[in-house]
Amino acid sequence: MADTKRVVALDIGGTKIASALVTLVPGERPRVDAVGKVPTEAKRGGAVVLERAIESVRRVIEETGAAIDGIGVSSAGVIDPRTGDVTYANEIMPGWGGTHLGAELEAAFGVQARVMNDVHAHALGEARWGAGLGKSSCLVVAVGTGIGGAFVNAGSILLGAHNEAGHIGHVCCTDAVGVPCSCGATGHLEPIAAGPGIIDRYLELGGSELTPSGDPVDGAYIDRLAAAGDEAAIAAEARSGHAIGEVLGSMCNMFDPDCVILSGSVAQCGPAWHDAMARGWNESVMPPVAKTPVVSGSLGGDAPLVGAAENVVSSGYAEFA
Template sequence: MQQWLVGIDLGGTTIKMAFVTTSGDIVHKWEIPTNISNRGEHIVADIARSLDETLVKLNATKEQLLAIGIGAPGPVQEETGTLYEAINLGWTNYPLKQQLEAATMLPVAVDNDANIAALGEMWKGAGGGARHLLFVTLGTGVGGGVISNGTIVRGTNGAGGELGHMTMVVDGGAPCNCGKTGCLETIASATGIVRITNEKLAADEQPSVLRGGEVTAKAVFDAAKAGDPLALQIVDEVTHYLGLALANAANVTNPEKIVIGGGVSKAGDILVEHVTTHFRRFAFPRVAAGAEIALATLGNDAGVIGGAWLAKALAGA
């Protein structure tokens, strides 16, 4: 009887789930909508029911499942698996580990969603098994994960690796959802890129293909690839701050790999080339010499594979 790990990536819109072998190969993956009504009270029951239904569909049994690893959008108390706060789920001090273990009768490990994506990329993705790795995900916001000697750096209250909330603009920065101003998230996220672009378009009449169309992060990078001067200026500004942030983080952690994921990473080589240029300018030379910057390769599977890594460690598999 083949035994599987369960990897779960809990998001505000969908819950991605997978059965994964102990060597990290996905056997079956699926997703269900996230029901956030009544402050997310149905989420755990929905997960447990979906696991049972999928086992039936695959002619498998609960005995084949070793453990569950789940990533959630917020800081997590490592020992208890309590989610301090997940605004988009309606949870505050929510005992996710306790609730999910009771609902599934399986051991559960809980971590932040960016952390499990980092573990997934380390195990089966662009990290290539690197034991020292920085992961940054550029989407609607900016998330991060720091892996030191194969272990996630969680910190004293679960907020380790919050690269997106490094202050990059000390005075006069844009407000961030975290309550601060000038965070990396306000610059290098898709939202931040759109904000910067709109500000520059409004500031002068510089010709650009970005005028008159829908402004998106993809549009900015596409225009930069085509040589649009304003788009190139924006890309250089964004990657300047991102390269600086990654250099400062790398100077502390001395990683072998720096992996960039999230929707913005689909810009590809132009993003890596610009970030690398700025990173090498700001990083301690020996740190820069040891680090390779690469694009994430697992896409939406990073979270479920990283969740399976957590489950593997919990089960001792």
């Protein structure tokens, strides 16, 4: 078909780089093929990450033999989608900030490359082809090792004057009063509600640092303990869930989305977390938006790849459409 577009999509995170060929046909769900993953090796510096990103694009082209129409990138860090530059990245990806990612990919492959923040890409994929399909607007929140978000209205992401809109992990909440955040502020959602915050709280409450098999505790182990009635595990998950619910309710008061799409590993926790989230929600949400549905993402790991590819053929930002 003449309107079919084939885009190499990359999802660059602190741990791994995922790559795939995404085929976009108007009116049809995007097809994701030739998915591959390689370690990011972020600690080796931004130049190494860039090299591995270029290698990932080359792998997809060579494996599929496709003539590609562009490269779509989902990347950790603060991204200027106007230029494709990584304007800021934290200590998880040293040297990644300042990378001219879009320009480097265009120079290497001779096709257009568009870059967006990883949570924005995830949100765009879910809004256009996942749990938000058919909705006029949605607030997308991913809760895992960190917490990110994006507000999507009429298929376009709210970007903000400094490319920072959607940083819901850095909204204040009552459960986090006095708790320092990695950004330098205090009282933010992320340090208490993301996965590491749950582990920290469990240990503060007297939980063991090791599982019976001698492995370091992780979120999945704490969730199993909570299901079995362990009080420290229940309290750790409850603080996270309550904080998430409080902030989601507040954000719905402000944005009034058609739905909230919740994804990420922490959102897979059991009743201790979800019951607390419901309590936090009910305490903060206003009556007109109290029935806003909170649903799970449906695209899984394909969401940022689909979103990054969509951004190449139909900009994810209204101001660039």
